Amino acid sequence: MTANALVKQFYDVVNNPGNAPREWQKQQGGRVIGWLKTDVPEELIHAAGFLPYGIVGGKTKFSRVDAHLQSWACSLMRSCLGIALNDELNFLDGLIIPHTCDTTRMVSGIWRQIHLLPYMENFFLPRQVDRASSKMFMLAELMRLKESLEVYSGSAITEENLRNSIALYNENRGLMRLLFAMHEKTPGLISCRDLYTVVRASMMMPKETHSHLLEQLLQALRIQNNVYQGRDKVRVIISGPVWEPPELMDIIDSKGTVVGDDLLTGFRYIASDVNTEEEPLAALAERQLNRIPFACFDSTQNPRRQFLVNLVRQKQAKGVIFLHLKFCEPENYDYYDHKLALEKAGIPSTRIETEVGGVSVEQMRTRIEAFFEMLGGI
Numbered sequence: 001m002t003a004n005a006l007v008k009q010f011y012d013v014v015n016n017p018g019n020a021p022r023e024w025q026k027q028q029g030g031r032v033i034g035w036l037k038t039d040v041p042e043e044l045i046h047a048a049g050f051l052p053y054g055i056v057g058g059k060t061k062f063s064r065v066d067a068h069l070q071s072w073a074c075s076l077m078r079s080c081l082g083i084a085l086n087d088e089l090n091f092l093d094g095l096i097i098p099h100t101c102d103t104t105r106m107v108s109g110i111w112r113q114i115h116l117l118p119y120m121e122n123f124f125l126p127r128q129v130d131r132a133s134s135k136m137f138m139l140a141e142l143m144r145l146k147e148s149l150e151v152y153s154g155s156a157i158t159e160e161n162l163r164n165s166i167a168l169y170n171e172n173r174g175l176m177r178l179l180f181a182m183h184e185k186t187p188g189l190i191s192c193r194d195l196y197t198v199v200r201a202s203m204m205m206p207k208e209t210h211s212h213l214l215e216q217l218l219q220a221l222r223i224q225n226n227v228y229q230g231r232d233k234v235r236v237i238i239s240g241p242v243w244e245p246p247e248l249m250d251i252i253d254s255k256g257t258v259v260g261d262d263l264l265t266g267f268r269y270i271a272s273d274v275n276t277e278e279e280p281l282a283a284l285a286e287r288q289l290n291r292i293p294f295a296c297f298d299s300t301q302n303p304r305r306q307f308l309v310n311l312v313r314q315k316q317a318k319g320v321i322f323l324h325l326k327f328c329e330p331e332n333y334d335y336y337d338h339k340l341a342l343e344k345a346g347i348p349s350t351r352i353e354t355e356v357g358g359v360s361v362e363q364m365r366t367r368i369e370a371f372f373e374m375l376g377g378i
């Protein structure tokens with residue numbers, strides 16, 4: 001199969017969100033557990049015999065959401081709730097909501113009232129990830145979640161099952177990192193939009209199938225490797241929660257290329273693996289506490305502003321595009337510090353305010369194109 005035909009299959013998953021989990025349910029007769037946003041240990045859900053399904057918003061009607069969530073909540077959570085209210089998630093048997101910010105805390109209570117599922121859990125995460133107490137807290141929370149999943153499934157999550165799930169997820173992350181490396185070296189080989197669609201699809205379909213397709217895609221791209229180049233494109237870093245709306249990536253693709261990010265639905269999702277040498281729960285805790293920094297989790301040893309400066313230098317990027325969702329308080333609070341740190345390091349940046357769920361990209365186009373021109377692009 002050609003690379004284009006394979007990439008199309010990832011788009012099919014993302015554009016028809018319920019199809020992959022429904023197909024899995026039909027074939028396996030199993031239960032699907034959704035998780036909101038990111039930072040939920042999918043390996044535990046998988047090891048319990050369920051299909052983890054990432055809910056990261058999308059195009060939906062917001063009219064029914066307004067009755068439950070104020071219009072000044074972020075559009076990521078508003079669109080997730082909208083999808084549920086419009087019965088687009090009726091294949092879910094359960095849901096795990098990570099408590100990352102005030103909005104997710106609110107959504108946790110609201111979701112139970114409007115769309116109660118047989119299994120609903122919260123997942124609590126420490127904010128200051130390098131405090132001595134954080135690892136203890138994280139480990140206790142993982143144990144609690146494991147027990148809760150065991151009660152719902154009716155059987156124990158064995159160490160062997162958990163290790164197998166960790167290996168499966170590590171393998172999938174490793175394959176996606178290979179794709180990122182390929183894109184970084186030869187940006188013309190696979191567009192930014194295609195690349196990030198592959199990541200998004202991995203949250204919405206069985207990892208086994210995703211890895212299988214991805215291996216084929218990598219192989220097809222290796223064969224094409226000398227055909228496309230694009231190595232002279234202007235290189236930028238993207239920072240923010242999610243790459244929305246997806247058409248933004250087309251604008252970036254037409255002017256330059258993304259060589260690094262800290263997006264929840266981007267490289268941050270796959271950047272690090274779970275250490276298979278350690279006790280599995282301790283290793284899951286360790287991974288969570290050492291992930292790429294994000295507005296909701298602060299690290300004094302690896303603050304995000306310094307992480308961004310280092311990333312720009314390491315990737316030889318020319319600038320940073322902040323993609324901030326309107327009303328995302330954690331990102332907005334941190335922005336000034338990030339901008340200042342980049343300025344001090346002589347790195348240009350621009351901030352684009354975006355929304356999830358069908359916003360027009362035309363205004364953003366002008367700003368992104370102007371930024372690339374300023375960086376010396378076409």
Ligand code: SF4
Pocket residue numbers: 037074075076077100101102103104241295296325327328329330331
């Ligand atoms: S961190 Fe921002 S984008 Fe994520 S749920 Fe909270 S407010 Fe929304």
